[in-house]
Amino acid sequence: MGVKILLDKAHVEGIRYFDVYRREGGYQAAEKALKEMSTDAIVEEVKKSGLRGRGGAGFPAGMKWSFIAKPEGVPRHLVCNADESEPGTFKDRYLMEFLPHLLIEGLLISSYALGSHDTYIYIRGEYAWIVDILEQAIEEAKANGFLGKNILGTGFDCNIYVHRGAGAYICGEETALIESLEGKRGNPRIKPPFPAIQGVWQRPTVVNNVETLAAVVPIIRMGGDEYAKIGVGRSTGTKLISACGNINKPGVYEIDMTISVEEFIYSDEYCGGIANGKRLKACIPGGSSVPILPANLLLRTAKGEPRLMNYEGLSDGGFATGSMLGSGGFIVLDEDQCIVKNTYTLARFYRHESCGQCSPCREGTGWMEKILKNIDTGNGKMSDIDLLWDIQRKIEGNTICPLGDAAAWPVAAAIRHFRDEFEWHVLNPEESQKRNYGLAHYADPIYVATP
Amino acid sequence: MIQFSNEQMTEFNRLVSHYPEGKQKSALLPVLHLAQNSFGGWLSSDTMDYVASLLQIKPIEVYEVATFYSMYNLKPVGKYMFEVCQTGPCMISGCDDIIDYIGKTLGIKPGETTADGLFTLKTVECLGACGYAPMMQMGKTYREHLTKEKVDSIIAECRNNAAANN
Secondary structure, three states, rough: OOOOOOOOOOOHHHHOOOOHHHHOOOHHHHHHHHHHHHHHHHHHHHHHHHOOOOOOOOOOOOHHHHOOOOOOOOEEEEEEEEEOOOOHHHHHHHHHHHHHHHHHHHHHHHHHHHHHHEEHHHHHHHHOOHHHHHHHHHHHHHOOOOOEEEEEEEEEEEEEEEEEEOOOHHOOOOHHHHHHHHOOOOOOOOOOOOOOOOOOOHEEEEEEEEHHHHHHHHHHHOHHHHHHEEEOOOOOOEEEEEEEOOOOEEEEEOOOOOEEHHHHHHHHOOOOEEHOOEEEEOOOOOOOOOOOHHHHHHHHHHOOEEEEHHHHHOOHHHHHHHOOOOOOOEEEEEEOOOHHHHHHHHHHHHHOOOOOOOOOHHHHHHHHHHHHHHHHHOOOOOOHHHHHHHHHHOOOOOOOOHHHHHHHHHHHHHHHHHHHHHHOOOOOHHHHHHOOOOOOOOOOOOOOOOO | OOOOOOHHHHHHHHHHOOOOOHHHHHHHHHHHHHHHHHOOOOOOOOHOOOOOOOHOOOHHHHHHHHHHOOOOOOOOOOOOEEEEEEEEHHHHHHHHHHHHHHHHHHOOOOOEOOOOOEHHHHHEOOOHHHHHHHHHHHOEEEEEEHHHHHHHHHHHHHHHHHHHHH
């Protein structure tokens, strides 16, 4: 069994409610932080923990906090990013649904550290029932003196509000989220100025993912140094992985980032192997925007070593032979899945979600969708594959926000690793409508050059 | 006449109170949800103008937001809206069959509403339920692990509820 510090109490009956959460040791970290620690000491512990943003980018959370401007007389805000919309990702939902007080406690400690008296949870509009769960938890915390005025007699005031979005992937990008929180379209802002200087209502703002803020609780409880001992290298602590696709046990798992991808997929403690006795063909290991990998490169790095389930392990080899841990949305494809069709649905997703501000993304995502649909339905040309490659390269890096990159990477990786499957579709338009290309050579041992 | 009831007005005031003085526009997204739920499940231009007047902002500021976000309905929808996810993870778990099946059973295509005004079928992009695919959103809840049998029973449940409420 791996270390569990976030979901360890998830199965305790009634843990959703304050009394049970408190009985199980909840809010002790908040008491410690508010009564015994200075705000600088909390930031220091988070820095020492090595906690990296769990939303996808992996930026060190303590460093992000230390950037916040503190101009005299200007309120600061902490905003929790609960817009979880990256296909394959449903971990924050689980955390909020079953452990709302863990998030509230993390928000309280973090709000105190950052000096935020009005903290917002920006939640995706579709998670409507979770809004009720969170608002109930907030009321309970308030009734028990953990939110509101003069919390625990420390003189610190803090309120938490839930702000419901309305269906827009782009609002997971922090500046789009801020625009949306201000009641506008979710158009990302040009940076600088960064939110830490001018965020919501032009005030200094820190935006952190749900899981990141929840992780602050065990960090304060055990101390940053102890937290950093879990995991390996710069992948400290635990990570929630939401696993889906063709596996026996889809769901949300907490891993300590020392296990291998192979163990995660095949062990009964986690995914329990590929469903229906099928074979593994490919996997998108960190949410739909990270590069898809064929089975052989997923399980082993280009050097032939077992690939580990952590930031460094999954990105080993760069985009040439690796991928990214991203948001932890782990999508598994078995031998019956069609890479062209899968890539087409993702391209459609990004076209749908592009905010339309930057032409490379607004136009390019639409072109990629159309071309992929043509190939998928047996109407593709060989030159379409190179055209796709060309378009994605012209989107990547040429947009205000990372949605452009997120749209480009899945197409690039699919062509990079599965080009023969695309060619087969073009050369066999009729057959490709009747059967899938199959596993082909994608699980074959990779050639490893010996020095 | 488009006007919030006293109860809806209380909720409106609660939502606006979440934001700083003078930043009431920030309540626009939550207030549009409230308006959509209060006035027939969609946002008519009258409804949007009403929201603009309540928040003391220009109508265009409401229109541009209402058209940007996918959850706001800009035309009337059925009493029950089946919003079926069609993105990658749901696709590899068989959502295409479910979308076809709902369409055939109800006699409508995605984007259409049944003649009796009961059902609307809509395909949507990832709803964050990938591990429980195929799935759809129905009102405030998710219906997950969909099968043809489950779809049949949901449709029956909706018909029964509609009959009971008439």
